[in-house]
Amino acid sequence: MSTEPWWRRAVVYQVYPRSFADSDGDGIGDIRGILQRLDHIAALGVDAVWLSPVYVSPQVDNGYDISDYQAIDPTFGTLADLDELIEAMHARGLRLVMDLVVNHTSDQHPWFQESRDPASPRRDWYIWRPGRPDPDDPGATLPPNNWSSVFLGSAWELDPVSGEYYLHSFTPQQPDLNWAEPAVRQAVYAMMRWWLDRGVDGFRMDVINLISKPEGLPDAEQGNQLEMVVNDPGLHRYLAEMRREVFDAYPDRTFLTVGEMLAVTPEQAVLATDPARRELDMVFQFEHMDVDHGALGKYDPQPLDLRALKASLARWQEMLAGQGWNSLYLNNHDQPRVVSRWGDDVRYWRESATLLGGVLHLHQGTPFVYQGEEIGMTNYPFARPEDYRDVEAARAYEIATMMGLPEELILGSMARMSRDNARTPMQWDGDAEAGFTTGRSWLPVHQNHLWLNVAAQQDDPHSVLSFYKRLIALRKAEDVITTGSFRLLEPDHERLWAFVRESGDQRLLVVANVSGDPLRLPAGDPFAALDGGRLLIGNYPDGAGDAPGGAEGGAGAEPGVLRPWELRAVYV
Numbered sequence: 001m002s003t004e005p006w007w008r009r010a011v012v013y014q015v016y017p018r019s020f021a022d023s024d025g026d027g028i029g030d031i032r033g034i035l036q037r038l039d040h041i042a043a044l045g046v047d048a049v050w051l052s053p054v055y056v057s058p059q060v061d062n063g064y065d066i067s068d069y070q071a072i073d074p075t076f077g078t079l080a081d082l083d084e085l086i087e088a089m090h091a092r093g094l095r096l097v098m099d100l101v102v103n104h105t106s107d108q109h110p111w112f113q114e115s116r117d118p119a120s121p122r123r124d125w126y127i128w129r130p131g132r133p134d135p136d137d138p139g140a141t142l143p144p145n146n147w148s149s150v151f152l153g154s155a156w157e158l159d160p161v162s163g164e165y166y167l168h169s170f171t172p173q174q175p176d177l178n179w180a181e182p183a184v185r186q187a188v189y190a191m192m193r194w195w196l197d198r199g200v201d202g203f204r205m206d207v208i209n210l211i212s213k214p215e216g217l218p219d220a221e222q223g224n225q226l227e228m229v230v231n232d233p234g235l236h237r238y239l240a241e242m243r244r245e246v247f248d249a250y251p252d253r254t255f256l257t258v259g260e261m262l263a264v265t266p267e268q269a270v271l272a273t274d275p276a277r278r279e280l281d282m283v284f285q286f287e288h289m290d291v292d293h294g295a296l297g298k299y300d301p302q303p304l305d306l307r308a309l310k311a312s313l314a315r316w317q318e319m320l321a322g323q324g325w326n327s328l329y330l331n332n333h334d335q336p337r338v339v340s341r342w343g344d345d346v347r348y349w350r351e352s353a354t355l356l357g358g359v360l361h362l363h364q365g366t367p368f369v370y371q372g373e374e375i376g377m378t379n380y381p382f383a384r385p386e387d388y389r390d391v392e393a394a395r396a397y398e399i400a401t402m403m404g405l406p407e408e409l410i411l412g413s414m415a416r417m418s419r420d421n422a423r424t425p426m427q428w429d430g431d432a433e434a435g436f437t438t439g440r441s442w443l444p445v446h447q448n449h450l451w452l453n454v455a456a457q458q459d460d461p462h463s464v465l466s467f468y469k470r471l472i473a474l475r476k477a478e479d480v481i482t483t484g485s486f487r488l489l490e491p492d493h494e495r496l497w498a499f500v501r502e503s504g505d506q507r508l509l510v511v512a513n514v515s516g517d518p519l520r521l522p523a524g525d526p527f528a529a530l531d532g533g534r535l536l537i538g539n540y541p542d543g544a545g546d547a548p549g550g551a552e553g554g555a556g557a558e559p560g561v562l563r564p565w566e567l568r569a570v571y572v
């Protein structure tokens with residue numbers, strides 16, 4: 001008999017430590033702050049926490065630039081604090097998944113410092129290449145190839161110490177490790193085992209599909225290194241090796257491994273998550289998050305085309321069914337807040353926040369809830385360039401300005417898409433600084449914390465928070481959500497998001513009105529059965545489905561009509 005791994009019925013909560021809770025008043029969140037707020041996490045009913053990086057780091061990219069993998073940054077606390085966190089979480093039945101950032105290190109990591117010397121045995125731990133001759137200037141060189149960094153600009157930096165260039169997929173302060181060098185892989189695996197020995201329960205692997213670079217580092221057709229790197233077959237060899245060398249050393253424990261993969265296709269994701277291939281448990285893909293990117297990419301945001309969003313998620317549901325496993329997310333520390341992005345955070349804030357969460361959680365896969373999502377936190381009204389803290393925003397601003405784009409346009413798209421939107425402090429209560437810190441927060445607290453906060457939603461049965469708790473509980477209680485098949489309905493409808501989940505004789509119909517106007521459902525099967533069916537969950541108070549025995553399909557609503565931003569999941 002095969003036993004099902006715990007993460008198949010799990011919901012994971014992401015903590016971005018810098019912005020979650022500050023215990024010492026320095027304005028930056030820390031591990032003791034998380035300890036003080038564990039009750040909130042446990043009360044959600046989630047199974048695990050993914051903790052964004054807390055390792056020693058110069059913090060150029062808020063901890064995604066690590067200079068010591070086996071120590072905690074003093075900003076966040078000590079190793080003893082982390083051990084305490086592991087223990088306290090385990091005591092509550094919560095697992096801890098750490099962030100693993102091994103495509104690159106910080107340029108301050110001793111490995112890189114040594115590597116800068118061409119004679120060092122660590123020279124090959126990073127990717128060094130001589131420049132190409134510059135036809136216009138005989139005394140100068142050009143970067144070794146035309147790859148651009150994910151954060152824009154060239155992916156190469158000339159190091160004056162040796163006169164050669166090194167590759168950095170992100171900022172110049174984040175040099176890429178050379179995974180082709182066996183000693184690098186062994187050092188990473190040893191570090192991972194060290195963390196597993198401390199009790200951590202798995203890893204979220206940062207941009208893991210960038211680790212294997214193509215032989216010879218050829219130019220990219222469009223200059224974007226991602227097209228050359230993300231499908232390199234070497235990735236699967238490294239992931240399988242990591243599985244053997246790290247996770248197989250603990251036959252009695254079941255870990256969670258989730259690999260963040262830029263520009264990944266469902267075909268690649270199946271290869272990476274098919275249990276028989278023994279690589280990863282699931283991946284974070286980006287296709288559904290990119291549907292509103294315009295021709296110029298992320299900072300060229302377009303209005304949501306619902307058809308594209310639901311088709312993308314449906315495609316992943318179908319392609320991975322029975323073969324791989326999906327992660328499900330709409331928010332994380334790199335994405336603007338979804339209620340502002342695709343919902344209506346003014347007129348239908350509560351309804352649209354719950355609709356988006358509800359639709360996502362009723363898909364198949366493992367849902368991830370990002371801190372603040374469970375209370376419907378919104379984007380921050382950023383206005384001036386100096387309001388931003390994120391290094392990616394700074395680079396985007398600089399390059400857009402160089403391109404001569406109008407200031408107003410640049411600032412408008414940054415306000416909508418910047419990662420800082422996700423990073424404003426968690427809103428615990430209506431006090432100054434939202435209960436996040438007794439000092440002054442590193443990034444401003446949103447003014448709406450006066451009413452949008454955990455304390456205000458705690459005891460309100462109709463709050464976003466209460467809705468998320470019910471959603472999370474459903475995943476444990478209802479088999480059809482975990483294992484049922486998925487079929488998208490009305491794919492061409494511009495406002496209706498509808499699908500059916502089926503398992504045995506259970507048939508769950510999910511309908512959602514992604515608009516501020518009433519929506520009359522199509523006639524016929526299965527929609528006709530909606531009003532007579534047993535409501536499992538809905539986001540309007542009069543059809544909440546939490547009455548004993550289940551309420552009727554939607555009291556208060558006109559039959560066959562969904563109200564603005566209304567979601568209903570009904571057994572039909």
Ligand code: TEU
Binds near residue numbers: 065101207260
């Ligand atoms: O992110 C990978 C990444 O490239 C995107 O999430 C990125 O923020 C966006 O697509 C660019 O517009 C991971 C981490 O989650 C992120 O915080 C780090 O900055 C990045 O890797 C580098 O480590």
